[in-house]
Structures are given as structure tokens and as C-alpha cells.
Amino acid sequence: xxxxxxxxxxxxxxxxxxxxxxxxxxxxxxxxxxxxxxxxxxxxxxxxxxxxxxxxxxxxxxxxxxxxxxxxxxxxxxxxxxxxxxxxxxxxxxxxxxxxxxxxxxxxxxxxxxxxxxxxxxxxxxxxxxxxxxxxxxxxxxxxxxxxxxxxxxxxxxxxxxxxxxxxxxxxxxxxxxxxxxxxxxxxxxxxxxxxxxxxxxxxxxxxxxxxxxxxxxxxxxxxxxxxxxxxxxxxxxxxxxxxxxxxxxxxxxxxxxxxxxxxxxxxxxxxxxxxxxxxxxxxxxxxxxxxxxxxxxxxxxxxxxxxxxxxxxxxxxxxxxxxxxxxxxxxxxxxxxxxxxxxxxxxxxxxxxxxxxxxxxxxxxxxxxxxxxxxxxxxxxxxxxxxxxxxxxxxxxxxxxxxxxxxxxxxxxxxxxxxxxxxxxxxxxxxxxxxxxxxxxxxxxxxxxxxxxxxxxxxxxxxxxxxxxxxxxxxxxxxxxxxxxxxxxxxxxxxxxxxxxxxxxxxxxxxxxxxxxxxxxxxxxxxxxxxxxxxxxxxxxxxxxxxxxxxxxxxxxxxxxxxxxxxxxxxxxxxxxxxxxxxxxxxxxxxxxxxxxxxxxxxxxxxxxxxxxxxxxxxxxxxxxxxxxxxxxxxxxxxxxxxxxxxxxxxxxxxxxxxxxxxxxxxxxxxxxxxxxxx
Amino acid sequence: xxxxxxxxxxxxxxxxxxxxxxxxxxxxxxxxxxxxxxxxxxxxxxxxxxxxxxxxxxxxxxxxxxxxxxxxxxxxxxxxxxxxxxxxxxxxxxxxxxxxxxxxxxxxxxxxxxxxxxxxxxxxxxxxxxxxxxxxxxxxxxxxxxxxxxxxxxxxxxxxxxxxxxxxxxxxxxxxxxxxxxxxxxxxxxxxxxxxxxxxxxxxxxxxxxxxxxxxxxxxxxxxxxxxxxxxxxxxxxxxxxxxxxxxxxxxxxxxxxxxxxxxxxxxxxxxxxxxxxxxxxxxxxxxxxxxxxxxxxxxxxxxxxxxxxxxxxx
Numbered sequence: 001x002x003x004x005x006x007x008x009x010x011x012x013x014x015x016x017x018x019x020x021x022x023x024x025x026x027x028x029x030x031x032x033x034x035x036x037x038x039x040x041x042x043x044x045x046x047x048x049x050x051x052x053x054x055x056x057x058x059x060x061x062x063x064x065x066x067x068x069x070x071x072x073x074x075x076x077x078x079x080x081x082x083x084x085x086x087x088x089x090x091x092x093x094x095x096x097x098x099x100x101x102x103x104x105x106x107x108x109x110x111x112x113x114x115x116x117x118x119x120x121x122x123x124x125x126x127x128x129x130x131x132x133x134x135x136x137x138x139x140x141x142x143x144x145x146x147x148x149x150x151x152x153x154x155x156x157x158x159x160x161x162x163x164x165x166x167x168x169x170x171x172x173x174x175x176x177x178x179x180x181x182x183x184x185x186x187x188x189x190x191x192x193x194x195x196x197x198x199x200x201x202x203x204x205x206x207x208x209x210x211x212x213x214x215x216x217x218x219x220x221x222x223x224x225x226x227x228x229x230x231x232x233x234x235x236x237x238x239x240x241x242x243x244x245x246x247x248x249x250x251x252x253x254x255x256x257x258x259x260x261x262x263x264x265x266x267x268x269x270x271x272x273x274x275x276x277x278x279x280x281x282x283x284x285x286x287x288x289x290x291x292x293x294x295x296x297x298x299x300x301x302x303x304x305x306x307x308x309x310x311x312x313x314x315x316x317x318x319x320x321x322x323x324x325x326x327x328x329x330x331x332x333x334x335x336x337x338x339x340x341x342x343x344x345x346x347x348x349x350x351x352x353x354x355x356x357x358x359x360x361x362x363x364x365x366x367x368x369x370x371x372x373x374x375x376x377x378x379x380x381x382x383x384x385x386x387x388x389x390x391x392x393x394x395x396x397x398x399x400x401x402x403x404x405x406x407x408x409x410x411x412x413x414x415x416x417x418x419x420x421x422x423x424x425x426x427x428x429x430x431x432x433x434x435x436x437x438x439x440x441x442x443x444x445x446x447x448x449x450x451x452x453x454x455x456x457x458x459x460x461x462x463x464x465x466x467x468x469x470x471x472x473x474x475x476x477x478x479x480x481x482x483x484x485x486x487x488x489x490x491x492x493x494x495x496x497x498x499x500x501x502x503x504x505x506x507x508x509x510x511x512x513x514x515x516x517x518x519x520x521x522x523x524x525x526x527x528x529x530x531x532x533x534x535x536x537x538x539x540x541x542x543x544x545x546x547x548x549x550x551x552x553x554x555x556x557x558x559x560x561x562x563x564x565x566x567x568x569x570x571x572x573x574x575x576x577x578x579x580x581x582x583x584x585x586x587x588x589x590x591x592x593x594x595x596x597x598x599x600x601x602x603x604x605x606x607x608x609x610x611x612x613x614x615x616x617x618x619x620x621x622x623x624x625x626x627x628x629x630x631x632x633x634x635x636x637x638x639x640x641x642x643x644x645x646x647x648x649x650x651x652x653x654x655x656x657x658x659x660x661x662x663x664x665x666x667x668x669x670x671x672x673x674x675x676x677x678x679x680x
Numbered sequence: 681x682x683x684x685x686x687x688x689x690x691x692x693x694x695x696x697x698x699x700x701x702x703x704x705x706x707x708x709x710x711x712x713x714x715x716x717x718x719x720x721x722x723x724x725x726x727x728x729x730x731x732x733x734x735x736x737x738x739x740x741x742x743x744x745x746x747x748x749x750x751x752x753x754x755x756x757x758x759x760x761x762x763x764x765x766x767x768x769x770x771x772x773x774x775x776x777x778x779x780x781x782x783x784x785x786x787x788x789x790x791x792x793x794x795x796x797x798x799x800x801x802x803x804x805x806x807x808x809x810x811x812x813x814x815x816x817x818x819x820x821x822x823x824x825x826x827x828x829x830x831x832x833x834x835x836x837x838x839x840x841x842x843x844x845x846x847x848x849x850x851x852x853x854x855x856x857x858x859x860x861x862x863x864x865x866x867x868x869x870x871x872x873x874x875x876x877x878x879x880x881x882x883x884x885x886x887x888x889x890x891x892x893x894x895x896x897x898x899x900x901x902x903x904x905x906x907x908x909x910x911x912x913x914x915x916x917x918x919x920x921x922x923x924x925x926x927x928x929x930x931x932x933x934x935x936x937x938x939x940x941x942x943x944x945x946x947x948x949x950x951x952x953x954x955x956x957x958x959x960x961x962x963x964x965x966x967x968x969x970x971x972x973x974x975x976x977x978x979x980x981x982x983x984x985x986x987x988x989x990x991x992x993x994x995x
Binding site: 011012014015016049133135136137138139145146147149177178179240271273289291292293295296297301302304305306308309310311312315316319 | 797801855
């Protein structure tokens with residue numbers, strides 16, 4: 001047994017692809033070993049910007065030898081049959097074994113050497129590697145994420161020869177691009193990591209991540225600052241360096257006029273820098289960059305260069321900030337009539353008009369409490385104004401945030417500025433809630449109105465996300481609203497703008513479609529909370545329940561109920577009753593109870609007499625647990641009924657009144673939830 | 681005007697000399713390369729690598745890539761190595777000479793090597809050393825950046841090369857041009873000359889660059905140009921004339937294609953592309969129309985590329 005080392009050296013692999021590349025490499029290697037039957041121990045994978053590395057421990061010397069027996073025709077079979085078997089096995093008559101008149105081919109498959117299996121595995125892995133994007137280079141046809149430059153394949157201390165598109169594997173690799181550019185010879189898996197470390201390459205990504213993480217914090221602390229932690233940046237910087245060296249630099253404090261988010265964003269996304277704060281938690285005019293070298297001047301030139309790049313970017317940002325600040329948001333908002341929202345849905349100004357109406361309605365109807373209608377409408381009218389600013393043009397991720405800054409700087413009340421800032425998300429402040437919910441509902445209604453619903457994996461307008469966010473906003477803030485009414489309002493706003501008569505006509509058809517869409521999203525959203533989707537269906541299909549808060553309370557009570565013995569036991573007789581009624585296509589008749597009721601009929605009538613009003617009253621009071629308890633009281637009477645009473649009595653009157661009784665029972669249960677939707 | 685009455689060069693735009701010198705001291709050896717010496721050094725270096733040193737193409741274009749020495753030569757099986765400076769015009773990037781980092785007209789240094797050699801990265805790093813960048817003092821990095829040109833129907837994978845956090849070069853392995861697979865693959869290096877020079881010289885304002893070592897600054901040469909061209913592109917250009925020019929260039933391109941002349945056809949596609957860029961700056965093309973114009977230029981460029989291959993050029 002020996003350890004196997006594979007290094008695939010290439011030009012720089014994008015940082016964001018390295019984690020999945022490591023996983024893919026480990027998975028593919030394990031798959032090949034299993035399918036070839038070569039036993040091996042633990043697999044370690046590593047990556048740097050220039051290498052993908054796999055070390056497999058304790059690889060067997062060869063695969064197990066195997067013997068295969070193939071049963072053939074009888075030795076007395078006609079010549080054609082015998083010929084056929086010879087061809088199939090590639091053996092001659094005298095190589096076959098005759099066992100009691102039946103021919104057998106015995107094929108020995110000797111064990112394959114590990115080197116053989118590994119060479120083939122490496123070739124297949126490289127040929128089939130699932131890079132998100134791959135390329136060709138030079139005159140070859142090989143594909144890799146970037147040009148492949150070298151392959152190290154060593155089993156124990158022996159090279160496993162592999163050739164890929166003219167590239168011969170060996171024991172030679174290179175060290176750090178600048179600190180140690182020459183070739184280095186690797187002995188094997190045992191010395192690989194340490195040899196590279198001596199050549200300024202830290203092979204293991206988690207070790208580099210630790211250096212970045214701790215080094216950045218230390219660099220900030222040395223300057224009396226705190227680092228704003230950002231694990232994404234840690235991983236990215238570790239993926240961009242083989243020898244990470246965090247360095248602290250400073251920028252001109254004048255730039256701190258620019259909104260903090262803008263500074264942090266441009267540092268993070270454009271430059272991969274960490275941001276720092278001072279003791280008071282305010283953004284400090286400093287950054288931590290991560291170099292890939294131990295610079296011969298201690299990093300002074302690197303820090304100065306990075307400072308200048310950042311200054312140029314911040315100067316740009318400040319230019320836009322100052323330009324935009326001169327123009328009131330109200331004036332910017334007017335320009336939205338020049339931006340197409342969707343070719344069939346008019347401009348962003350049209351959208352803003354709809355959102356403003358719907359947001360105001362949400363407040364005036366008392367759905368969102370604690371907000372002023374005028375402020376909500378104002379926030380809605382200004383919420384999208386930042387889309388035409390230079391700042392959002394440069395930093396599109398900061399839409400909303402930027403508008404919030406401008407609003408505040410231009411004297412809007414805090415609640416309005418906050419609503420502008422937060423309306424893309426899932427806020428909790430009432431003014432923000434009204435604008436955020438109206439914005440999302442409008443988007444859903446508008447696209448459904450022009451029949452642009454999500455289908456399968458296609459959801460180009462992110463309507464599913466909008467629905468999930470709407471549900472979150474409603475649930476988290478305990479908003480009581482009839483979703484039907486809100487959706488119809490949203491659709492009416494769209495229809496009012498669309499100048500085609502169809503839209504208005506389709507309103508009745510579209511509203512239920514949206515409700516179904518919400519039901520589906522609700523199931524997805526509640527799945528994580530462990531809520532059963534069939535129970536949501538059971539409540540949704542009542543048709544009358546479109547208040548999500550009440551609906552979820554109902555579902556919760558229902559779930560608790562069906563998990564009790566009474567609940568589970570009620571389901572069987574319910575389904576039995578429902579099936580009988582369905583089979584009979586039974587419509588309730590006026591036939592009243594006769595004088596000859598069986599005791600079990602009597603008992604069920606009495607139980608329903610109490611349970612029905614109790615359940616109704618409890619539902620009215622939104623006390624769904626009590627409603628379920630009322631249903632539970634029916635469990636024994638209905639069981640007894642089915643055990644002792646024949647529904648299909650030859651006496652027509654008895655049959656009729658019993659079917660009526662079952663109808664009453666089914667309907668009483670259905671008042672709480674449509675039990676026919678419940679699975680199990 | 682950049683020259684005063686005596687014909688003496690006017691001082692560089694609003695940048696203090698002391699600051700410039702301070703940076704030179706720790707940024708580079710005694711006296712860093714002037715803008716023109718940077719170009720001459722790159723010419724010498726890439727000439728030694730077997731590149732044909734070409735002069736700029738005599739047409740307006742948005743990037744050095746548009747030069748037929750890149751686009752057309754990237755197609756077909758023939759080996760090809762060339763390097764050249766290409767003036768680039770990006771009307772929407774003009775800032776009337778008021779922004780220290782943005783220009784409506786600037787230079788790219790373009791290198792193409794086909795097939796891309798196995799040591800292309802090392803050759804490139806050699807060029808950085810040649811212009812005075814010490815890779816053990818400065819942090820050189822290859823950061824993922826894939827390139828795509830919708831107007832050329834072209835794309836490739838590669839990086840932006842960072843020097844101390846500043847993007848100094850776009851490094852691309854062409855995969856497709858004009859919608860055709862590149863076989864063999866061309867390696868393309870595009871240096872942003874002004875940025876690189878600003879870095880080497882340690883100046884924060886492009887107009888303060890030393891153009892030569894005889895006292896001429898970049899601003900002396902180009903500041904007035906930026907002012908006037910910004911005014912023209914944003915305010916003065918006659919949209920009707922431009923729309924007409926676009927139509928005529930497109931028609932002429934088709935005329936050339938009908939006569940199986942890919943090079944003049946491609947030139948007309950470049951012309952249409954530049955006219956479109958100016959119309960964009962002029963703000964007379966709506967968002968909806970934009971895609972249609974880009975699509976039109978792409979179709980013309982693709983047809984010219986197809987004709988080039990059809991004629992067996994590059995084969």
C-alpha cells in the first residue's frame with residue numbers, strides 16, 4: 001500500500017470555482033476507485049490559484065483478481081450454437097470446460113496494477129471535469145478551466161505515467177510564481193506539502209484562510225482598529241493567493257462623506273479589501289488588502305499602489321454622490337417615466353403609481369397599522385427614484401440604500417427615508433412594511449396580468465422570490481389581510497393602466513391563479529418549519545381562507561390534531577363517509593330522522609348537535625385548537641356508527657336519512673379543513 | 681489650446697510637481713518611463729518575441745480588439761503574432777477633461793499571439809519587468825475576468841491582471857470570434873497604457889503624465905482634445921447625420937459582402953460600430969433600440985468574418 005499524489009498545475013483558477021472543484025475532484029476520484037475495484041484510504045483535496053491537489057492514502061497495489069464463469073450451450077448442441085459461444089467468449093473448444101455435458105467458459109481477470117487504474121482515472125477526471133466554464137488554448141483540443149501546465153502523479157515514490165494532450169506527467173512542479181519560479185522535484189505525497197511550503201506555496205486552502213482571517217484582524221488591531229469580518233472575502237483572498245500577506249493601508253478621511261455602504265462595497269467587490277471600524281464602530285479610513293508576496297520593501301509599494309487605486313474609485317463615487325445630491329429625489333422620480341419596466345407593463349413610473357396606490361390602501365384598510373397614509377405614499381413615490389442616479393448606475397447592488405441616504409440628506413422624515421432604503425427587503429417598520437409589501441404584490445400581480453407566470457425552472461422576473469418575501473412580511477409582522485382582496489386591488493391597478501380591454505376581463509381568472517401561486521409558495525416556505533404541505537392544501541381548499549395568519553394558525557392546529565390518536569383515527573371514517581357520498585353522488589335531502597333510530601345513529605346525531613356549533617364558534621373566535629377538540633368528540637360516535645349501522649339499508653327512508661347524516665358529519669369536519677386533501 | 685503664444689508647452693493640468701516626484705522616489709527607479717518610452721519599450725520587447733509591430737489602424741474604434749490584425753487574424757489556422765498601439769474612442773466615457781481617470785480617447789497596447797504559447801503568462805510578466813515593475817516589490821495577480829464582445833460575436837476566458845490592486849491588463853484566450861470557434865486559440869493582451877503609465881510614473885491625474893522626457897505632458901497633448909470631443913459627442917454631434925452614417929455604413933458593408941470583399945466589409949462594420957457609440961453618447965438611442973443596433977453591428981461583423989474564412993484567409 002502506498003499514498004498517491006495528484007497535482008494538476010494550471011494558470012490561475014478563478015477563486016469562486018475552487019471549492020466545488022475540490023469536491024468534484026474528490027468525488028470523481030472516489031468513484032473511479034470504486035468502479036475499478038481499487039481499495040484506498042482517506043482522500044484529501046487542496047487547491048491554490050494554480051493547483052488542484054489530491055492525496056489518496058493507502059492505495060492497494062492492485063485490484064483483486066477475479067474469475068468469471070459463463071455457462072454455455074450443451075456440448076451436443078448444433079454447431080451454430082457452439083460457434084456463437086466461441087465468438088462470444090473468444091475461446092476455442094479445447095479451452096472450455098465440459099461439466100456433465102454443459103460447456104463453461106472460465107475467464108480469469110487478473111488484478112490490474114494500481115498505476116494502471118490511477119492513470120486511467122486521472123485521464124477520465126481531466127476529460128470529464130465539470131468546470132462551470134472551460135476553455136481551449138494553443139493548438140490543442142483539451143479543455144480545462146485555464147491552460148493546464150503540468151501534472152504530477154506519484155504513487156509511493158514512483159511516477160504514474162499519464163499523458164494528456166501532449167502533456168506528460170512527472171514529479172516536477174513549480175513553486176510560487178515570483179518567489180520560486182523554477183522547477184521543483186517532488187518525492188511523493190509525503191513531502192509534497194512541505195516542499196511547496198519551502199517554495200512559498202501554502203497548499204492547503206484552510207491554512208491560507210486562517211492566515212488571511214487572523215492576519216487581517218491583527219493588521220487592523222495593530223492600527224488600533226477593528227476589522228469588519230467578512231468570511232466571503234477570507235475565502236476569496238485565500239483563493240487568489242498562494243502566499244497570503246495581509247497589509248493595512250489608509251485612505252483620505254475626506255472620502256468618509258461617501259455613504260459607508262458604498263465605500264465598503266467598492267472595497268469588497270472591486271478590490272477584495274476588508275473594511276475597518278474605529279472604537280465607536282464608525283467606518284475608519286483604512287483597508288486591509290491581501291498581497292501574494294513577501295514584498296522586498298515590506299509591502300510599502302503595494303500598500304501605496306492599492307491606496308491610489310482605492311482613492312480613484314472613491315473619488316469617482318464621491319463625484320456621483322455630490323452630483324446626485326444636488327437633484328431632489330422627487331425630480332429624479334420624474335425621470336422614471338423614461339425607463340421601461342417591461343414592454344407590456346409600461347415604465348417604472350407606471351409601476352411607482354401602482355405601488356403608491358396599493359401601499360396607501362394597505363394602510364387605509366388597517367392592514368398595516370401605525371403608519372401614516374401620506375408618508376407611505378410619499379415613500380412609495382420616491383422609493384425607485386435612485387434608479388436614475390449616477391450612484392446606483394455605478395453600484396446597482398445599492399439600490400434603495402442609496403435612495404435612503406439621498407432622502408435623509410434632502411430632509412425626508414426618517415420613516416420615509418427608512419422605507420426607501422428597506423423596501424426591497426423584508427422590513428418591520430410599518431411605513432417600510434407597507435411599501436415593501438405593495439411593491440412585491442404589484443410585481444406579482446402585474447406579471448400575472450400579462451400572463452408572464454413562472455413555469456418550471458423559468459422565473460425570469462423572480463416572482464417566486466417576491467411571493468416568498470411577501471409571505472415573510474405578512475407572517476413576521478402579523479398582517480391581517482384578505483389576500484384575494486389585495487391581489488384584486490393590485491390587478492385592478494394594472495388593468496387601469498393597460499389600455500387593452502382584455503386585462504380587465506381577465507381579472508376574475510387571474511386572481512385565483514395568484515392565490516394558487518401563493519399557496520404553492522407558502523408550502524415551500526413552510527416546509528422548512530416542518531409544516532405539512534397537504535395540511536396547507538386542506539385549509540386553502542376551503543376557498544374561504546385567504547388570511548395567511550389565520551390560515552397558518554389553522555394549519556398548525558390541524559397538524560397538532562392529526563398527529564393525535566383522535567385526529568388520525570378520525571381520518572379513516574371521514575374518508576369512508578366521503579367515499580360513500582361520492583360514490584352515491586349524494587345530495588342532502590330533507591328527510592328527517594325517523595322514530596326508529598339505532599342507538600349509534602342517535603349518538604352521532606347528538607354528537608354532531610354539540611360539535612357543530614362548538615366548532616363553528618371556535619373557528620369564529622379563531623380558536624382552532626378548540627375547533628379540533630370539537631371534531632375529536634365525533635371520533636367515537638362515527639366509529640360506532642360504522643361498526644353497527646348499515647348505511648345501505650334496504651329501507652329507502654333509512655338509507656336516505658343515514659346518507660344525510662354522513663353528509664352532516666362530512667360537512668362538519670370540512671368546516672375546519674378539507675380532510676380529503678390530507679394524506680395518510 | 682495646449683501651446684501658448686511662444687509655442688512653449690503649457691504646464692500640466694493642476695497637479696503639483698512635488699507630489700509626482702515623491703511618488704517616483706519610491707514607485708520606480710530614478711526616472712520612470714515616459715508615456716512614449718513605455719510604448720517604445722513594449723514595442724522592443726514584443727518585437728523580440730517575434731511580433732509584427734504594426735501601426736494603429738486608421739479608423740475610429742472602441743478597443744484595440746477591433747483592429748483586423750486581431751479580429752480577422754484570430755480566425756483560421758495560420759500562426760500570427762502582432763503588437764500595436766490602438767487609439768480607442770469611447771464617446772460615453774468622455775468627461776470634458778475634468779475627471780483624472782476617465783477619457784473619451786485613450787490608447788491600448790494590444791498583443792496577439794496565435795497559437796497562444798504555453799509560456800504566455802511568463803512572456804507577459806517579462807514585459808512588466810521590461811517596463812520596470814519588480815514582481816517581488818509589486819503584487820501582480822491574475823483575477824478572473826471573462827471577456828465578451830456582443831458587437832463582435834466574440835468571447836474568451838482569462839483575467840484582468842492586477843498590479844497592487846490596479847487593473848493594468850486584460851488577458852484573454854479567445855474562444856470565439858464572429859461566432860466562429862478560434863482554432864488555434866489566440867492569446868490577447870490588452871494593456872491600458874495610460875493607467876499603466878500613471879502607475880509607473882506615480883501620478884494621480886492622467887493629464888499629468890510625462891509624455892516624453894522633454895517636458896511635454898499628456899495634458900499638453902490631449903486635454904483640449906478631450907474637452908472638444910466631449911462637447912461634440914455629448915452636445916453637438918448631429919443625430920440625423922449619424923443615423924444616416926450608420927445606415928450608409930451598413931449598406932456599404934453589405935455591398936462589400938456581395939462582392940466578396942471581407943476586409944472592406946469589416947471596415948464598414950467598425951465604422952457602424954463607432955457611429956453607434958457616438959449615438960449612444962448623444963443619448964438618442966433608447967434602451968429598447970440599443971439591442972437592435974448591437975445586433976445589427978454583430979450581424980455585419982459576423983458576415984465579414986464568415987466571408988474572410990470563406991475566402992480561405994488565415995488558411
